[in-house]
Amino acid sequence: MDETRNVISGHVEGNVVQAGHIDVVNFATPVPVALAGLPAEADFADRLDEQAGLAAVLDPAAAGQPSVATITGLPGIGKSALALRAAHGAVDAGWFPGGVLFIDLHGYDPAGGVSVKAALAAMLRALGIERAPATQGERENLYRSRLAEMAGRGRRVLVLADNVSDVAHANALRPGSPLHRMLITSRDDLAVAGARHVDLRLLRDEDAVGMLAQALEAATPGDTRVADEPGEAVRLAQLCTGLPLALRVVTHLLTGRRGHPIGRLVRTVGAAADRIDALSYDESVAVRLAFDTSYRRLPPPLRRLFRLLSQHPGPHLGVGTVAALADVPDNDASRLAEGLRRASLIEPSVVPDCYRFHDLLRLYAGKRCEADEQPADRAAAVNRLLAYYRTTAQAAHTHIDSRIPAERRSWLFAGRGDAVAWLEAERPNLIPVVSLSARCGFDALTNEVALALHPFFELRNHPDEWITIAKLGLAAALRLADPDAEAQHLTALGIAHQELQWYAEGREFHERALAVSRRADDPVGQSRALINLGAVSHQFGEFEDAESLTEQALAIASERVDHYQMTRILNNLGYLAALQHHCDIAESRYRDALVSARELGDPQAEGGVLTNLGEVLQQTGRHADAIECLRQAHDLSAQSGDRLRAGRALHNIALVYQDLGQWEDASACHRRALALRREIADRNGEGKTLTQLGRIHARQGRRAEALACQRQALAAFVQTGATADADEVRGLIAELTA
Numbered sequence: 001m002d003e004t005r006n007v008i009s010g011h012v013e014g015n016v017v018q019a020g021h022i023d024v025v026n027f028a029t030p031v032p033v034a035l036a037g038l039p040a041e042a043d044f045a046d047r048l049d050e051q052a053g054l055a056a057v058l059d060p061a062a063a064g065q066p067s068v069a070t071i072t073g074l075p076g077i078g079k080s081a082l083a084l085r086a087a088h089g090a091v092d093a094g095w096f097p098g099g100v101l102f103i104d105l106h107g108y109d110p111a112g113g114v115s116v117k118a119a120l121a122a123m124l125r126a127l128g129i130e131r132a133p134a135t136q137g138e139r140e141n142l143y144r145s146r147l148a149e150m151a152g153r154g155r156r157v158l159v160l161a162d163n164v165s166d167v168a169h170a171n172a173l174r175p176g177s178p179l180h181r182m183l184i185t186s187r188d189d190l191a192v193a194g195a196r197h198v199d200l201r202l203l204r205d206e207d208a209v210g211m212l213a214q215a216l217e218a219a220t221p222g223d224t225r226v227a228d229e230p231g232e233a234v235r236l237a238q239l240c241t242g243l244p245l246a247l248r249v250v251t252h253l254l255t256g257r258r259g260h261p262i263g264r265l266v267r268t269v270g271a272a273a274d275r276i277d278a279l280s281y282d283e284s285v286a287v288r289l290a291f292d293t294s295y296r297r298l299p300p301p302l303r304r305l306f307r308l309l310s311q312h313p314g315p316h317l318g319v320g321t322v323a324a325l326a327d328v329p330d331n332d333a334s335r336l337a338e339g340l341r342r343a344s345l346i347e348p349s350v351v352p353d354c355y356r357f358h359d360l361l362r363l364y365a366g367k368r369c370e371a372d373e374q375p376a377d378r379a380a381a382v383n384r385l386l387a388y389y390r391t392t393a394q395a396a397h398t399h400i401d402s403r404i405p406a407e408r409r410s411w412l413f414a415g416r417g418d419a420v421a422w423l424e425a426e427r428p429n430l431i432p433v434v435s436l437s438a439r440c441g442f443d444a445l446t447n448e449v450a451l452a453l454h455p456f457f458e459l460r461n462h463p464d465e466w467i468t469i470a471k472l473g474l475a476a477a478l479r480l481a482d483p484d485a486e487a488q489h490l491t492a493l494g495i496a497h498q499e500l501q502w503y504a505e506g507r508e509f510h511e512r513a514l515a516v517s518r519r520a521d522d523p524v525g526q527s528r529a530l531i532n533l534g535a536v537s538h539q540f541g542e543f544e545d546a547e548s549l550t551e552q553a554l555a556i557a558s559e560r561v562d563h564y565q566m567t568r569i570l571n572n573l574g575y576l577a578a579l580q581h582h583c584d585i586a587e588s589r590y591r592d593a594l595v596s597a598r599e600l601g602d603p604q605a606e607g608g609v610l611t612n613l614g615e616v617l618q619q620t621g622r623h624a625d626a627i628e629c630l631r632q633a634h635d636l637s638a639q640s641g642d643r644l645r646a647g648r649a650l651h652n653i654a655l656v657y658q659d660l661g662q663w664e665d666a667s668a669c670h671r672r673a674l675a676l677r678r679e680i681a682d683r684n685g686e687g688k689t690l691t692q693l694g695r696i697h698a699r700q701g702r703r704a705e706a707l708a709c710q711r712q713a714l715a716a717f718v719q720t721g722a723t724a725d726a727d728e729v730r731g732l733i734a735e736l737t738a
Contacts, residue, residue, distance in 0.1 A: 054086040068182045073200035074344040075290035076245025079185040098155030107165025108293040144176040151177035157508035191344040202242030212242040215251040232263040242360040310365035314429030316349035316356045324388035397452040402602035420641040446476040461644040462500040483520040487513045527556040567596040647676040687716030
């Protein structure tokens with residue numbers, strides 16, 4: 001017998017037989033290579049920025065890009081659709097000659113997802129390997145080795161892993177070679193090392209309507225319902241809250257009812273007792289199903305938190321409110337909230353360190369709370385939430401109300417700025433929270449929170465919101481038969497109406513506050529009401545009445561040595577004197593008010609007095625002193641958070657520069673004042689600053705810019721009902737257009 005040599009060398013692909021003696025050889029059918037199994041694209045909204053970001057990752061010509069990108073977002077946001085669009089685009093561009101490996105891991109399927117071992121076995125079969133090794137580690141090694149071989153031959157591959165719920169799956173399927181690329185979609189914020197993170201947001205109305213129109217046209221060419229009913233199409237997109245899955249549902253509903261107008265579906269969905277149930281087509285295309293799968297995967301503490309967060313009535317949730325609802329310490333609340341964020345069931349708010357619900361998820365969470373939480377537990381969570389707002393609002397009040405001495409200021413805030421910042425962040429929540437308290441019948445709490453908020457609203461110039469809060473507080477105070485609180489709420493309503501230049505209404509509220517304070521024999525309340533009535537009287541040009549009322553207030557405050565009231569009264573008396581061109585008297589009163597404000601230690605009051613004093617110094621030709629005085633006023637007002645008076649001080653500095661003919665300095669100050677006044681929606685102040693900017697532009701021969709300023713100023717004055725100012729601006733416009 002000849003000697004048999006059983007040696008193989010070199011690179012071999014396919015079946016190999018090594019044996020000393022062979023009778024029969026059965027060759028297995030070659031395992032096909034499946035590298036073109038990319039699913040077809042679904043309905044897609046053109047997320048151009050996100051597409052560009054993914055294209056940069058996938059493009060072989062782009063240097064310095066990561067090899068992996070994760071696409072995350074809440075259920076139904078369109079993660080898979082974006083990934084498929086990016087993958088198809090890359091294949092069409094010829095960027096992946098080795099093909100695409102696609103796998104749906106079903107990570108959020110209630111029946112369970114694909115295990116790591118099974119996923120690797122599927123990927124190996126797609127690569128032409130019939131028998132996968134037994135252990136996970138061996139499968140990973142073989143998978144990466146085969147991909148490395150393809151990289152060595154220039155056969156670049158894209159791996160697309162859809163619905164990944166665990167970072168272990170992502171890491172196991174990640175190619176070892178940097179030549180290859182990987183796209184991952186997940187509802188969870190997976191910690192994939194070195195990955196580019198693409199977080200999908202809800203569609204804007206116009207993009208949602210475009211997606212709806214595109215889908216209807218694709219289903220039925222010539223479908224013009226979106227073009228025929230543009231307003232109803234926008235409303236339908238809003239009912240879907242920009243969620244692509246919900247838009248797919250309404251597209252299916254409209255496609256199946258070709259004769260139905262969009263408006264009919266809008267009325268059906270809008271009137272539904274459960275909008276989430278209304279947004280379903282069948283068991284496979286339903287918003288509730290997508291939300292259920294994410295909710296069920298949560299551990300019990302996160303499920304409970306998700307349910308309880310729905311009890312917050314406002315648009316965003318801070319860590320303090322999360323802690324109150326869940327009845328846990330702040331650190332635990334932060335950790336739990338981050339868990340929900342990583343699961344894409346809440347998302348970061350535009351307010352720093354806060355979270356928000358997607359509207360449909362809020363509805364879903366509310367339904368889960370009704371079904372899974374006992375009524376007593378829901379009520380306890382609401383009680384804790386409202387108690388948190390009372391405690392924190394009262395703590396902030398101790399820093400904003402200058403009548404409260406330093407030793408009585410709450411430790412919850414580092415200082416006035418910290419307290420104001422918290423209230424500004426919570427401002428969108430304040431009306432919903434106080435309204436919830438009132439609906440629950442908690443009169444004492446409603447009254448206390450409203451009282452605590454008055455100094456903040458006076459400081460920050462939010463009169464419309466202030467009126468709503470004060471009315472809720474007033475109703476509670478009347479039910480409680482609390483005359484002191486009643487008078488304070490009436491005063492707040494009066495001042496807020498004055499800020500809106502509704503002086504007749506303001507006077508009525510101040511007269512009611514005076515009557516209540518007199519019945520209660522409350523000298524502080526009487527003095528406060530007399531000051532405000534004097535301020536309203538001067539707005540009507542009733543200077544004698546204004547001075548008489550203010551002098552009565554001064555007599556009461558002087559008897560009590562009330563520096564807070566005396567500062568305001570002396571300041572108002574100085575203002576009345578200045579209006580009547582009694583500059584010496586005005587300056588004397590302002591300087592007395594300044595001494596009182598400094599004794600009180602109130603930077604807000606001091607800044608207001610200095611602003612008025614600066615005007616008198618300007619009128620008497622002491623320009624350098626006026627500028628210095630007004631700069632101090634601006635700095636003190638900004639320091640105290642009083643943006644209204646900070647804007648006024650900047651405006652007045654600019655007026656001094658105009659007197660001096662320093663036009664560039666004047667323009668710069670007016671622009672700063674304009675930005676601040678627009679920021680706080682001070683429309684009357686905005687009109688005054690625009691008028692002066694227009695005058696400067698006209699003087700410099702810049703007619704078009706001058707005309708634009710005056711037209712904007714006119715719109716502001718018409719909106720605020722400032723008739724005299726509007727007439728003056730009309731005259732200036734006539735001069736510019738003559």
